[in-house]
Structures are given as C-alpha cells and as structure tokens.
Amino acid sequence: MVSGGARIMAVNSIAVRTGVMVDQTLADARALCPLLKVEDYDPAGDLADLDKLCHWCIRYSPRVAVSPPDGILIDITGASHLMGGEDKLADDLFRRLSDFGLQARIGVAKTIGAAWAVSHFGNAPVTIVDDKETAAALAGLPISALRVWSDANDRLEQVGLKNIGALIGKPRAPLAARYGEDLIRRLDQALGHRDESLSAIAPLPDYRTSSAFPEPLLLLAQIQGCLESLAGPLAKLLAEKGYGGRRFSLSLYRIDGDVKSLSIRTGSLVQQSSVIVRLIGEKLAAMKEDYDPGCGFELIVLNAYETKIVTARQQQLDQRPGTGEQSAFDMLIDRYGNRLGFDNIGHFVPYQSHIPERSERLISVTDMAPTPTDWPDFANHRQHGHYAGRPIALLPRPEPITALAEVPDGAPVRFDWRRVRHRVIKAEGPERIAPEWWGRLPRHVEPTRDYFRIEDLDGYRFWIFRLGLYERQEKPLWYMHGLFP
Amino acid sequence: MTIPARDIRELKQRISAISDGAEAPMDAPLISTGCLEIDLGLPSAGLATGTVHEIAGAGYRDRSAALGFTLGLTARLLKERPGPLIWCQLRDRDRLHIHAPGLMAFGIDPGRITKVTLNQEADLLWAMEEALDCPYLAGVIGILWSEKLYNFTSSRRLSLRAKKSGVTALMVRSHRANGTSTAKTRWRIANAPSESPNHDKTALPRLGKAQWRVDLTRCGNGFEKKWDVVWNHEAIRFDLASRVANRAPVSAQEPATATG
Numbered sequence: 001m002v003s004g005g006a007r008i009m010a011v012n013s014i015a016v017r018t019g020v021m022v023d024q025t026l027a028d029a030r031a032l033c034p035l036l037k038v039e040d041y042d043p044a045g046d047l048a049d050l051d052k053l054c055h056w057c058i059r060y061s062p063r064v065a066v067s068p069p070d071g072i073l074i075d076i077t078g079a080s081h082l083m084g085g086e087d088k089l090a091d092d093l094f095r096r097l098s099d100f101g102l103q104a105r106i107g108v109a110k111t112i113g114a115a116w117a118v119s120h121f122g123n124a125p126v127t128i129v130d131d132k133e134t135a136a137a138l139a140g141l142p143i144s145a146l147r148v149w150s151d152a153n154d155r156l157e158q159v160g161l162k163n164i165g166a167l168i169g170k171p172r173a174p175l176a177a178r179y180g181e182d183l184i185r186r187l188d189q190a191l192g193h194r195d196e197s198l199s200a201i202a203p204l205p206d207y208r209t210s211s212a213f214p215e216p217l218l219l220l221a222q223i224q225g226c227l228e229s230l231a232g233p234l235a236k237l238l239a240e241k242g243y244g245g246r247r248f249s250l251s252l253y254r255i256d257g258d259v260k261s262l263s264i265r266t267g268s269l270v271q272q273s274s275v276i277v278r279l280i281g282e283k284l285a286a287m288k289e290d291y292d293p294g295c296g297f298e299l300i301v302l303n304a305y306e307t308k309i310v311t312a313r314q315q316q317l318d319q320r321p322g323t324g325e326q327s328a329f330d331m332l333i334d335r336y337g338n339r340l341g342f343d344n345i346g347h348f349v350p351y352q353s354h355i356p357e358r359s360e361r362l363i364s365v366t367d368m369a370p371t372p373t374d375w376p377d378f379a380n381h382r383q384h385g386h387y388a389g390r391p392i393a394l395l396p397r398p399e400p401i402t403a404l405a406e407v408p409d410g411a412p413v414r415f416d417w418r419r420v421r422h423r424v425i426k427a428e429g430p431e432r433i434a435p436e437w438w439g440r441l442p443r444h445v446e447p448t449r450d451y452f453r454i455e456d457l458d459g460y461r462f463w464i465f466r467l468g469l470y471e472r473q474e475k476p477l478w479y480m481h482g483l484f485p
Numbered sequence: 486m487t488i489p490a491r492d493i494r495e496l497k498q499r500i501s502a503i504s505d506g507a508e509a510p511m512d513a514p515l516i517s518t519g520c521l522e523i524d525l526g527l528p529s530a531g532l533a534t535g536t537v538h539e540i541a542g543a544g545y546r547d548r549s550a551a552l553g554f555t556l557g558l559t560a561r562l563l564k565e566r567p568g569p570l571i572w573c574q575l576r577d578r579d580r581l582h583i584h585a586p587g588l589m590a591f592g593i594d595p596g597r598i599t600k601v602t603l604n605q606e607a608d609l610l611w612a613m614e615e616a617l618d619c620p621y622l623a624g625v626i627g628i629l630w631s632e633k634l635y636n637f638t639s640s641r642r643l644s645l646r647a648k649k650s651g652v653t654a655l656m657v658r659s660h661r662a663n664g665t666s667t668a669k670t671r672w673r674i675a676n677a678p679s680e681s682p683n684h685d686k687t688a689l690p691r692l693g694k695a696q697w698r699v700d701l702t703r704c705g706n707g708f709e710k711k712w713d714v715v716w717n718h719e720a721i722r723f724d725l726a727s728r729v730a731n732r733a734p735v736s737a738q739e740p741a742t743a744t745g
Contacts, residue, residue: 325568325619325620325621326621328619328620328621329568329569329619329621329622331619332571332615332616332618332619333599335615336601336612336615339608339611340601340603340604340608340612344576344601344602344603345599345600345601345602346599346600346601346602347596347598347599347600348585348588348595348596348598348600350585350586356584356586359585359586360584360585360586360595362600365599373596374596375585375589375594375595375596376589376594379586379589389590390584390586390587390589390590391584391587392549392552392553392556392583392584392587392588392591393549393552393581393582393583393584393587394582394584394587395581396582410688411689424689425678425689425690426678426679426681426689426690426691426692426693427688427689427691427692428691428692453692454692455678455679455692457678458546458676458678459676459677459678459679459696460546460549460676461549461676461679461692461695482584482587483548483549483552483581484549484553484692484695485549485550485552485553485554485556485557485591485695485697485716
C-alpha cells in the first residue's frame with residue numbers, strides 16, 4: 001500500500017549505512033539522515049544513461065544488451081581472453097565504472113540467469129562463478145534472484161522454499177503446476193538447461209579491428225593515423241576470407257565514457273583499405289567543426305558490417321585491364337552518397353504507367369537492380385513508342401491555366417499561364433491519357449486527360465492538357481504540365 | 486635591345502606551362518555538333534573536350550531552350566564518348582527537372598544518367614569538381630538556373646580538373662549571368678518558332694523540330710556568331726534551320742507519327 005507522499009526509489013551505499021532504505025517515505029529518510037541529498041526519480045533519464053553506458057560496454061564485446069531497469073548484459077564468450085581472462089576483464093570494468101563514479105556490481109557466470117543472480121544478490125561487488133559450480137553458487141540465493149516477477153516468490157517462501165537450492169532437484173511438474181511455468185523456465189535458464197540469448201543493442205560487426213591507447217588520443221590527425229593503421233589489418237582480414245563489406249563504422253571511445261560512431265556505406269562490396277580510409281577520413285574531416293575530444297580517446301574500433309563473398313564475376317571485372325576507372329566511378333558514387341545521402345543519387349528507371357508523372361522513377365543507386373534498365377528496349381517493346389512527343393522537362397505538378405478553345409475537343413487558341421498571355425499558332429493533339437482505374441480507390445480515380453503539344457507566337461513550346469471530357473458535362477480544366485525545348 | 490628568339494620561345498613555353506586550363510591541349514579529342522557550319526565556327530573546329538562550356542537562356546522564359554540545347558550537346562557527348570553521365574541539379578521544386586521519357590524522345594538514353602540532387606550551390610560545385618576528377622565519365626552537367634557562388638575562381642577550379650581528366654562539363658547558368666569565367670565557350674539560347682512539316686490549312690499547323698536562335702558569345706577567338714539551329718532528334722545532331730530545307734515530303738501523304 002503506497003501512501004504518504006514521496007518515497008525513496010534508490011539509495012547509494014553511504015545512505016544505506018545511515019539506515020535509509022528503498023521504499024521508505026522521504027520524511028522518514030530525512031529524519032534518519034538530515035544531510036540526505038535527494039534527486040527526482042527520472043526513469044526515462046536512467047534508461048537513456050543505461051543505454052549510453054551499454055554502447056560504451058561494446059568495448060568489451062560486441063554482444064551487449066540493456067537489462068532494465070538497472071543492468072547491462074555482456075556476452076564475453078570468446079572475448080575475455082583479449083583482456084587477459086574473466087577476472088581481469090571484470091576488474092577492468094569495475095575500475096573504469098568506479099572512475100565514472102558508478103557503483104557497479106558485476107557477476108560473471110556461464111548463463112545470463114546465474115550472472116544476473118550473483119550480481120544482484122551476491123556478497124561481493126565482483127563475483128565470478130566457475131562453470132562447474134553454477135548450481136552451488138545459486139543454491140544459497142533467494143528465489144527472487146531467479147527473475148520471476150510474480151507472487152510466486154511470496155508463496156514459495158510461505159511453504160518454506162526460501163532459496164534456489166531448495167528448488168533444485170525437486171519434482172518439476174508439481175512446481176510448474178503450482179507456481180507457474182515461468183519459475184521452471186527461469187530456473188532452467190539460470191542452470192544452463194535451457195538456452196537464453198541476448199539481443200544485442202547494436203548490430204554485430206562481421207569483422208572488427210581495434211586499438212587501445214594507454215595515453216589518450218587528442219588530435220584529429222592522430223585519429224586519422226589510427227584509422228589508417230586499423231584499416232590495413234581489416235582489409236587484409238577481409239581479403240583473406242574473400243569477403244567485402246558494404247558498411248563500415250569507426251567507433252571512438254572517449255575516456256569519460258562517451259562513444260562516437262562514424263559510419264559509411266558503399267554501393268559495392270569493398271575490401272580495399274584505401275577506400276575505407278578515404279570515406280571515413282572524409283567523415284572525420286567533416287567532424288572538424290564540432291570536434292570535442294574531451295580528455296581524449298582511449299579506444300578506437302573499426303567495424304565491418306554486411307559482408308558478403310566477393311563474387312567471381314566482380315573479381316574478374318576488377319582484373320580486366322582499364323577497369324580501375326570503373327572502380328573510380330564507384331568511389332565517386334560512394335563519396336557522393338556518404339556526403340549527400342544515397343537517396344539523392346539516383347538512376348532513372350521506367351515505370352509501367354501511362355500517367356506522365358508516374359512513368360519514371362528516380363531510384364537510389366543503392367536500390368538498383370543488378371541489371372541496368374534498358375530504356376530504348378522498354379520504350380520500343382512495352383510502351384509502343386509512347387514516349388515520342390514527351391517534353392524534356394515536367395513541372396513538379398501541373399499548374400492551372402485559363403484557356404480558351406474554339407471547338408470543344410480542340411486545342412486552345414490562347415491561354416494565360418503565370419500571368420502571361422500566349423497565343424497558340426501551332427498545335428498537335430489531343431493525346432488522350434485515360435485514368436488508371438485499377439489499383440486505386442474509385443474516388444481517387446482522376447478524370448481523363450487530353451494532352452496537346454502547342455507552340456505560341458513567340459516560339460515557346462508547351463505541353464498542356466485538359467482534365468475531363470466535354471461530352472460528359474464535366475467542367476474541363478486546363479493545366480500546364482511540361483516544356484518542350 | 487633585341488631579345489634572342491630562343492629566349493622568347495622558352496618564355497612562351499614557361500607561360501604555357503603555368504597557364505590555367507583555358508587552352509585545351511591540341512591533342513584533346515573534339516566533339517562534333519553534327520553541323521559543319523557550327524563546328525567551323527568554333528576555334529578548334531568542334532566542341533573541345535576536357536573543358537567547361539557555359540549555356541544560358543536569352544531570357545527567363547528561354548530556360549527550356551537552354552535546357553534543350555544543353556541536352557543536344559549532351560546527346561552528342563554521349564554518342565561520341567562511352568561511360569556514365571553525372572547530372573547535378575539543386576532540389577528546388579521551382580527549377581526545371583528533366584523528364585526521362587522526354588529524354589528518350591529527344592535522343593538520350595536516360596539509363597546512362599546518374600542524377601545527383603543537391604540542397605545548395607556549394608554542394609553542387611563540390612559534386613561537379615569531384616566528378617571532373619573521374620576520367621571514366623562521359624560528361625558532367627551542372628544546372629544552376631540562378632547562381633550566387635559560381636564565379637571566376639570556381640569556374641577555374643572546374644576547368645583545371647576537366648583539363649586533367651579530359652571530362653567535359655556543361656554548366657547551365659542564369660540568363661542574367663555575366664562576369665568572367667574560364668569557360669571555353671559561352672552560348673546564349675533563345676526559343677524560335679519551329680518550321681511546320683506541312684500545313685493543310687484546315688486546322689492549326691503541327692509543331693516542327695525544336696528550333697533555337699543560338700548565339701555563341703564567347704569562344705576564344707573573339708568572334709561572336711549566331712545561327713538558327715534545329716535539333717534533329719532522329720539523327721541526334723544539330724542542323725541549321727533553312728526555309729529551303731523545309732520542303733513538303735516527297736510523297737504527299739501525312740507523316741505517320743507526330744514528333745515533338
């Protein structure tokens with residue numbers, strides 16, 4: 001029963017020593033400790049900070065996940081030896097977190113469940129559980145260490161099952177029937193009888209190289225140099241496996257826990273260090289203005305994502321004489337894309353539509369089909385030469401004009417567009433473009449358009465259309481849609 | 486005081502070595518416009534490659550003509566040089582953007598064009614400079630329509646890169662453009678009434694081929710020239726407009742398809 005004003009949500013170890021506890025009312029806590037320093041509870045802010053810290057933890061292993069409200073899971077399988085063993089890694093992590101002013105509790109175990117349990121309920125700030133002793137280590141811990149968030153804990157306690165050891169070896173079916181399937185699942189997960197995986201906070205790189213610095217780096221030029229020394233081994237790694245990457249990122253770990261990532265994309269598979277260095281180098285150079293090294297960068301990691309086997313065809317192309325130029329073009333497109341955004345670099349592809357503004361599409365170079373579109377073939381065979389008589393420039397949207405036609409279905413004799421009167425002296429048409437009633441909602445079907453190519457007295461050539469038909473008593477409206485050269 | 490001829494020769498060599506890209510090397514290939522009179526009117530008897538050419542409309546309304554003439558030169562470039570083409574244009578919705586099916590009708594394969602859409606003029610000039618460093622390209626087109634940054638220095642930067650790579654740049658400028666630049670040629674284009682193929686007197690005549698008044702205002706040797714030019718979209722070349730050439734078809738029947 002919650003009542004009586006503000007309550008304590010979290011305490012640090014100094015407060016605990018004075019007797020302040022979680023869930024106490026603020027008034028009681030102040031009575032126990034008059035010097036108590038209080039901050040407003042900010043769950044969203046806590047989560048955001050946890051998320052930031054989680055990204056920082058990628059320095060230890062790429063497989064890192066947030067475990068709300070107060071935990072971070074790190075999968076150090078195959079990564080601990082890089083730090084000289086599990087104990088060294090845990091000590092390093094603890095020391096660095098202390099430097100940030102964080103009181104951390106660290107548990108290392110063979111399962112997520114066991115690590116969570118010993119970190120939350122273990123005696124020491126850093127607990128490392130040997131693989132064979134998982135059950136023994138869990139046995140003494142209370143049931144709530146199993147991450148079961150139901151009233152099962154209380155009910156188990158009422159019948160005298162106070163710790164996890166009391167559950168191990170008990171018949172499973174009655175336990176599950178009485179206290180829920182969740183309890184058994186969590187128990188199995190903690191003991192490693194059932195798999196549990198973490199979903200990593202950031203996509204896992206396929207390949208990565210890193211260097212750590214005892215003396216933090218401060219200058220952009222140093223980072224550039226580091227990038228070059230990291231790209232070489234990464235490219236060598238990719239080349240040895242015959243792989244190329246489409247996405248690369250350089251993560252800069254600041255000594256105060258801030259992480260900055262610069263990522264680039266490429267249109268084709270890349271395994272040359274020069275390409276990686278140039279594209280990321282441009283991002284680094286662009287960072288110059290708001291470059292803030294703080295106290296310096298202590299770790300720099302270069303990651304390769306979306307790697308695929310460089311196909312034999314591409315290798316052949318690269319070996320053909322004179323194709324250094326093709327790769328120079330790919331490089332140009334990649335540099336455009338990384339500076340201007342790949343959405344702004346497009347190729348024209350035809351689209352099966354008779355409505356002029358829908359008959360073409362500008363597709364980003366990264367979304368291109370492997371075979372380029374054959375426009376002449378498309379125009380000849382599928383559109384039956386419909387493109388003859390299309391203007392070179394289309395207005396972004398048709399602009400209404402006032403036009404005067406002599407005969408109902410004929411071309412106008414004069415019209416006003418953008419406050420200028422034009423007298424029509426030459427005209428061709430109409431070319432009727434019927435609405436596409438298929439694939440659209442009935443009320444969205446537009447009226448028929450009759451297009452005319454016209455030339456005015458001064459020699460300007462336009463593409464205009466009449467919306468609607470005279471014979472149906474629709475009120476026809478005239479629009480300017482394009483310009484001929 | 487007399488200066489030995491040897492010294493003058495040496496001086497000239499040194500000057501040409503440090504001069505900018507205004508003079509394309511003699512062995513740079515030329516792009517023919519397809520029209521002998523225009524080719525002969527140019528100092529190098531053809532449009533020089535590896536340099537910058539500027540095109541502007543005669544007035545605001547002649548933007549379509551300037552775009553048409555640029556596309557004509559582009560079509561000639563694409564015909565004579567392999568490789569893709571970079572088309573740089575600002576995003577502004579008010580500016581004329583090319584329509585791919587219309588390019589087909591004009592005689593250009595849109596599949597060879599990579600269109601780069603930019604937010605500001607500085608980016609456009611950067612993108613063109615970068616493109617001119619890539620000899621694989623058939624050409625680079627920049628559409629400015631109006632300009633604030635483009636000046637002598639930026640044109641010189643483009644020219645130097647174009648000269649080095651041999652890639653040709655076409656720059657479409659505002660009709661108000663003035664001032665100096667290192668462009669090899671500068672063209673001013675105005676719309677002109679087209680010559681109707683034939684006229685049966687019962688209705689309005691049909692449109693003829695695209696026709697412009699082409700004014701070569703700068704070409705290096707100082708002579709300004711004017712032509713009435715027609716774009717021949719079937720042969721993909723420029724022709725001179727001529728009343729004599731505009732005769733009725735040999736067979737009296739109506740042409741089967743309309744042409745834009």
